[in-house]
Amino acid sequence: MHLIGNEDLLDLRKVAFLCSRRFPHEAAEKAYRWADTQRAAGNCVISGYHSPIEKEVLCRLLQGSQPIIIALAQGLNRLDPAWERHLAAGRLLVISRYAKSVSHPCESKCYQRNKMMIDLADSIVIAHASPGGSLERLCSDYLDKLVLL
Template structure:
């Protein structure tokens, strides 16, 4: 595994957060309230922050001071400039199982990334699962860790 940031965050209690790319508005609203609660509680949240809801959750979490782990479905060759402050503060870790030469995520890489997060997390919070999607398959593989919002 490749990483940038504070690797000690992997030792913390972690909640993975996932949401399908297709989601109802109500699921997004629940996810944003949940993210605000986690920020206030100081919870370490791990996610790919790839879907629209996940991206907004990351924005909300980065406004706080709690630890955050970003799992990439590509190499770590390009990191968002807005992550630098959190990395420098020791509260952000960016991880990937892929070499820097892997520049684009695909469905297979995203699923593998989600499996990595599920293995690392103590529990998995899901805002919405689209029927027939890869997230539905992941839920069947980790039934004891899943919490639906």
């Protein structure tokens, strides 16, 4: 695993957050309320922050001071400049299974990234899993950790 940031965050209790790219409006509202609760409670959330809901959850979490782990489905060659101050503050860790030469995520890399996140997490929160989609298939192997919003 490749990483940039505070490695000690891996030792914390972590909740993985995932959501399919296509989702009902109600899932978004629940996810945003959940993110605000996690921020207020100071819980460490790990996600790829790739789908639209996941991106908004990251925006909400970055407004707080709790630890965050971002798992990329590509190499660590291009990090968002907005993350710099959070990395410097020690509240952010960016991880990837892929070398810097891997510059674009694809479906299989996203699946492997999600599996890595779930393996690292103590629990999993799913805002929405599209029926028959890869997220639904992946989560079926982790029912003991799973929480649906």
